[in-house]
Amino acid sequence: MNNRFYSSSTLAAWKRATGVDWTMYTNHAFVKGLSDGTLPQASFHHYLVQDYIFLIHFTRAWALAVVKSETLAEMKLAASTVDALINYEMQLHVDTCKKIGISEDELFQAEEAVANLAYTRFVMDAGLSGDFIDLMAALAPCIFGYAEIGLTLAKSATPNTPYQNWINTYSCDEYQDLCNSLGAMIEQAILSRVGPNPIASPRWTNLCKRFHMATKLEINFWAMGYRGLS
Amino acid sequence: MNNRFYSSSTLAAWKRATGVDWTMYTNHAFVKGLSDGTLPQASFHHYLVQDYIFLIHFTRAWALAVVKSETLAEMKLAASTVDALINYEMQLHVDTCKKIGISEDELFQAEEAVANLAYTRFVMDAGLSGDFIDLMAALAPCIFGYAEIGLTLAKSATPNTPYQNWINTYSCDEYQDLCNSLGAMIEQAILSRVGPNPIASPRWTNLCKRFHMATKLEINFWAMGYRGLS
Amino acid sequence: MNNRFYSSSTLAAWKRATGVDWTMYTNHAFVKGLSDGTLPQASFHHYLVQDYIFLIHFTRAWALAVVKSETLAEMKLAASTVDALINYEMQLHVDTCKKIGISEDELFQAEEAVANLAYTRFVMDAGLSGDFIDLMAALAPCIFGYAEIGLTLAKSATPNTPYQNWINTYSCDEYQDLCNSLGAMIEQAILSRVGPNPIASPRWTNLCKRFHMATKLEINFWAMGYRGLS
Amino acid sequence: MNNRFYSSSTLAAWKRATGVDWTMYTNHAFVKGLSDGTLPQASFHHYLVQDYIFLIHFTRAWALAVVKSETLAEMKLAASTVDALINYEMQLHVDTCKKIGISEDELFQAEEAVANLAYTRFVMDAGLSGDFIDLMAALAPCIFGYAEIGLTLAKSATPNTPYQNWINTYSCDEYQDLCNSLGAMIEQAILSRVGPNPIASPRWTNLCKRFHMATKLEINFWAMGYRGLS
Numbered sequence: 001m002n003n004r005f006y007s008s009s010t011l012a013a014w015k016r017a018t019g020v021d022w023t024m025y026t027n028h029a030f031v032k033g034l035s036d037g038t039l040p041q042a043s044f045h046h047y048l049v050q051d052y053i054f055l056i057h058f059t060r061a062w063a064l065a066v067v068k069s070e071t072l073a074e075m076k077l078a079a080s081t082v083d084a085l086i087n088y089e090m091q092l093h094v095d096t097c098k099k100i101g102i103s104e105d106e107l108f109q110a111e112e113a114v115a116n117l118a119y120t121r122f123v124m125d126a127g128l129s130g131d132f133i134d135l136m137a138a139l140a141p142c143i144f145g146y147a148e149i150g151l152t153l154a155k156s157a158t159p160n161t162p163y164q165n166w167i168n169t170y171s172c173d174e175y176q177d178l179c180n181s182l183g184a185m186i187e188q189a190i191l192s193r194v195g196p197n198p199i200a201s202p203r204w205t206n207l208c209k210r211f212h213m214a215t216k217l218e219i220n221f222w223a224m225g226y227r228g229l230s
Numbered sequence: 231m232n233n234r235f236y237s238s239s240t241l242a243a244w245k246r247a248t249g250v251d252w253t254m255y256t257n258h259a260f261v262k263g264l265s266d267g268t269l270p271q272a273s274f275h276h277y278l279v280q281d282y283i284f285l286i287h288f289t290r291a292w293a294l295a296v297v298k299s300e301t302l303a304e305m306k307l308a309a310s311t312v313d314a315l316i317n318y319e320m321q322l323h324v325d326t327c328k329k330i331g332i333s334e335d336e337l338f339q340a341e342e343a344v345a346n347l348a349y350t351r352f353v354m355d356a357g358l359s360g361d362f363i364d365l366m367a368a369l370a371p372c373i374f375g376y377a378e379i380g381l382t383l384a385k386s387a388t389p390n391t392p393y394q395n396w397i398n399t400y401s402c403d404e405y406q407d408l409c410n411s412l413g414a415m416i417e418q419a420i421l422s423r424v425g426p427n428p429i430a431s432p433r434w435t436n437l438c439k440r441f442h443m444a445t446k447l448e449i450n451f452w453a454m455g456y457r458g459l460s
Numbered sequence: 461m462n463n464r465f466y467s468s469s470t471l472a473a474w475k476r477a478t479g480v481d482w483t484m485y486t487n488h489a490f491v492k493g494l495s496d497g498t499l500p501q502a503s504f505h506h507y508l509v510q511d512y513i514f515l516i517h518f519t520r521a522w523a524l525a526v527v528k529s530e531t532l533a534e535m536k537l538a539a540s541t542v543d544a545l546i547n548y549e550m551q552l553h554v555d556t557c558k559k560i561g562i563s564e565d566e567l568f569q570a571e572e573a574v575a576n577l578a579y580t581r582f583v584m585d586a587g588l589s590g591d592f593i594d595l596m597a598a599l600a601p602c603i604f605g606y607a608e609i610g611l612t613l614a615k616s617a618t619p620n621t622p623y624q625n626w627i628n629t630y631s632c633d634e635y636q637d638l639c640n641s642l643g644a645m646i647e648q649a650i651l652s653r654v655g656p657n658p659i660a661s662p663r664w665t666n667l668c669k670r671f672h673m674a675t676k677l678e679i680n681f682w683a684m685g686y687r688g689l690s
Numbered sequence: 691m692n693n694r695f696y697s698s699s700t701l702a703a704w705k706r707a708t709g710v711d712w713t714m715y716t717n718h719a720f721v722k723g724l725s726d727g728t729l730p731q732a733s734f735h736h737y738l739v740q741d742y743i744f745l746i747h748f749t750r751a752w753a754l755a756v757v758k759s760e761t762l763a764e765m766k767l768a769a770s771t772v773d774a775l776i777n778y779e780m781q782l783h784v785d786t787c788k789k790i791g792i793s794e795d796e797l798f799q800a801e802e803a804v805a806n807l808a809y810t811r812f813v814m815d816a817g818l819s820g821d822f823i824d825l826m827a828a829l830a831p832c833i834f835g836y837a838e839i840g841l842t843l844a845k846s847a848t849p850n851t852p853y854q855n856w857i858n859t860y861s862c863d864e865y866q867d868l869c870n871s872l873g874a875m876i877e878q879a880i881l882s883r884v885g886p887n888p889i890a891s892p893r894w895t896n897l898c899k900r901f902h903m904a905t906k907l908e909i910n911f912w913a914m915g916y917r918g919l920s
Binding site for chain 1: 531542564
Binding site: 299301 | 750756757768769773776798814
């Protein structure tokens with residue numbers, strides 16, 4: 001297992017720009033419930049169904065990243081991520097849901113929670129309104145937050161938490177390696193568009209706004225899952 | 231004053247497909263509060279600020295309709311609507327907010343409520359993922375619901391309700407005429423893409439879904455305004 | 461080897477709607493030059509470089525199809541096609557170009573011919589302005605035309621034509637199977653949006669226009685390759 | 691009449707980056723033919739019809755700019771430009787074409803030349819793939835080139851050239867004023883995204899590429915008009 005989740009100076013600066021919100025996201029009550037096993041199953045199932053829909057739109061957002069790529073490296077990695085999302089990450093949801101009698105087609109058609117709409121469509125619109133790195137700033141909290149939560153929980157979760165499978169999905173080397181690759185690509189993408197000191201760029205405020213809003217929408221997503229309501 | 235708000239067989243069928251939600255939207259507690267004057271001022275101001283941001287994105291959505299037009303008539307009316315939104319409808323918000331010390335630039339930069347994000351970005355994404363009429367189905371509940379509410383309240387509101395200005399904005403002939411023009415254009419747009427019996431088309435279910443979701447997001451928007459919270 | 465390239469009633473009707481242009485495309489002088497080996501190497505190399513750029517944008521168009529998918533099946537197949545284009549079909553170009561001293565990065569940065577811009581951006585805009593099947597109508601001539609040309613040439617090409625490798629790429633089972641899958645998916649996509657008799661739909665004319673324009677832009681692309689100029 | 695067309699340090703740098711192509715564009719044989727009256731009427735009519743279609747897509751591109759605006763000022767000016775294009779600039783084409791028996795609906799449906807497709811869809815795709823200033827870089831050669839050509843010809847054209855009406859359209863104060871407003875907005879848009887020294891930004895090369903390609907596509911458009919062919 002990797003011992004450290006991805007970090008970089010840009011990511012660190014983005015996290016700082018969220019104030020307490022990054023911690024609110026990565027240490028949410030939902031996360032603690034996954035870690036110590038106290039999260040109600042109903043909350044987890046509600047989350048899983050909504051997260052399946054989230055992943056559909058996250059896949060669409062990465063497909064939009066393919067559309068917006070300006071280098072071959074960006075394009076290839078974005079295309080691989082589209083594939084990885086559909087063929088690997090979604091599978092946890094499909095398998096778990098199948099056990100409780102929900103088919104993949106039902107998942108695809110499930111009624112979408114407002115928290116889900118707000119988050120996923122905000123990301124899509126970041127891609128439509130901005131360029132490749134505007135989209136990356138909106139995608140980053142999910143990618144790197146889940147990597148951080150996954151690895152933290154892999155080290156600290158209560159043995160026999162019923163949510164070990166979820167923890168494994170986001171702590172495993174495959175996911176951490178993907179995050180490392182995406183992180184390196186995002187750094188390069190920012191470097192080649194904004195230069196070596198992005199924090200000094202006039203775009204920095206807007207990039208931080210997109211990252212921060214996506215972080216808040218992650219918190220709102222956990223809250224929706226926790227309540228078990230839309 | 232026009233005596234009747236726009237209707238058509240398509241619009242009537244779309245409303246029916248929402249079950250009780252159309253009534254929940256057009257008779258929401260927020261609407262009653264506008265009518266009898268009991269809506270707290272704080273709720274109204276919160277709504278106004280959020281609705282200003284909503285109109286920014288609604289303008290963007292009509293601009294996307296220009297991008298997606300397939301006839302000259304569609305294009306011209308969508309372009310006029312972009313203009314009408316920025317130069318007419320937004321002005322109520324700007325003027326009212328100026329009286330309470332909020333400038334237009336502050337309005338433009340205000341923190342966006344989740345209810346607002348969910349609704350507006352859902353509409354933008356309907357335009358990105360579908361064609362012109364997929365976008366129209368997502369825009370229709372706002373256009374025609376406000377026309378219906380405006381005209382109903384113009385007839386039934388308590389005299390001296392402090393919200394008469396709002397009521398006038400959506401009951402006035404200019405707004406009702408715009409709705410009539412948009413309604414006729416949408417009918418024609420559906421006719422030229424789906425044919426004379428849209429309800430029999432395999433697309434009908436998806437068009438209804440978009441209309442219904444936008445209606446639910448209107449209800450959620452009123453609720454956000456009513457609470458005075460995001 | 462498959463003996464028959466993909467066909468369907470929709471595809472047949474689309475071809476008929478192009479008048480003589482489908483034949484002009486699939487029997488172009490460039491195609492005959494591939495078949496009998498008389499195509500000048502300079503023309504072929506010019507074509508290969510431009511076709512590499514074409515495939516970049518074709519990949520972007522399929523990524524846009526992921527964005528615009530409405531079913532899980534559409535989404536999965538569009539995502540796989542993005543992958544297949546980058547990791548399989550492009551490889552022929554990369555390998556062949558490497559032999560003559562052109563690296564993949566040079567290919568990615570090559571000056572784009574007008575014929576290429578016109579075709580690829582027309583397809584992208586079909587996706588931006590229309591829905592999933594508007595995009596499919598613009599993508600179809602390339603997919604199915606190359607399958608037809610590949611299989612025809614596999615049967616009739618002069619032995620020892622120096623272009624056997626190109627012919628193999630588009631006649632091989634993998635490519636023909638992909639076309640069969642895409643054809644079935646497109647049929648289903650049309651069925652679920654337009655119904656069982658698409659030719660009777662008011663959309664049919666516009667779908668044919670997109671297919672026909674893409675066919676003309678294929679002819680124009682061959683002509684550009686043949687001339688060895690932009 | 692304004693005596694000087696819009697210029698700025700950014701625009702000057704963009705022009706320089708095109709090498710001789712800016713001069714090839716603004717001094718094209720087509721332009722000389724407008725100036726001295728030697729342009730064949732058939733060429734002008736062919737151009738007018740194609741330019742009408744061009745303006746349709748140019749309007750769509752400005753609508754996409756509304757979608758991609760990040761400030762109120764950008765949004766309002768982009769929206770006004772959408773209107774100005776449909777209601778003012780297109781009118782020259784409609785009126786002139788009416789005199790020779792071509793209705794506006796026929797214009798809207800006319801067969802689009804490859805030179806037109808290449809240019810307009812390149813611009814649309816600059817908007818889809820990049821951000822607001824990527825789109826502006828692709829729009830700039832048309833806006834400012836026509837202002838330059840219009841004003842130059844207003845001073846130097848042969849008296850009684852039959853193309854005086856065209857010259858007036860692009861030399862008149864209204865058009866020059868619009869260009870000044872757009873120029874100031876673009877400067878501000880670049881300043882607020884890239885900073886005060888855009889030429890030193892890593893994005894500069896890509897912005898120049900978009901401007902240069904659009905300039906080449908203007909040359910190609912004149913050539914298409916001159917030939918009187920697609």
